[in-house]
Amino acid sequence: MHMRVEDYYQERQALVVPVHEKGGKRHEMPAHHTAKAYMDAYLAVAGVADQKKEPLFRSVDKHSHLTNNPMTRTDMLRMIKGRALAAGLSSATCCHTFRATGITAYLEKGGTIENAQAIAAHESPRTTKLYDRTSDEITLDEVERIAI
Numbered sequence: 001m002h003m004r005v006e007d008y009y010q011e012r013q014a015l016v017v018p019v020h021e022k023g024g025k026r027h028e029m030p031a032h033h034t035a036k037a038y039m040d041a042y043l044a045v046a047g048v049a050d051q052k053k054e055p056l057f058r059s060v061d062k063h064s065h066l067t068n069n070p071m072t073r074t075d076m077l078r079m080i081k082g083r084a085l086a087a088g089l090s091s092a093t094c095c096h097t098f099r100a101t102g103i104t105a106y107l108e109k110g111g112t113i114e115n116a117q118a119i120a121a122h123e124s125p126r127t128t129k130l131y132d133r134t135s136d137e138i139t140l141d142e143v144e145r146i147a148i
Helices: 033-046 073-086 095-108 113-120 125-131
Strands: 009-011 014-020 026-030 058-060 066-070
Touching (some): 095 113, 095 125, 113 125
């Protein structure tokens, strides 16, 4: 969780973000071009790009100014819930909501469960399937298959 600015770096054509998982696991992922654009904008606006040993994501004080303290899990959850409510989303929205949405969107675009498993750093494809929401929506075509 306590990534430093130096953890976000260029490798070949992509920027890489190390992802810290449960149990101390770490794997590196290339950043999607949209995420790269947001990260680059954040680094520029925050003015932290040259502070390589400092926290990448920082908490804010009561005046909404960045501190030198790393953002905690509680800070992250509070931020996500606040943004979700402001956008009219469920108060149940959390980090795993984004994980499920990402896996589902990837699979809907033709990605494989094996690659989704690797991206999510899951030990088992069964775990990855728990996040797959592609079958949650019943389409009108499916309902029309019912012969009455």
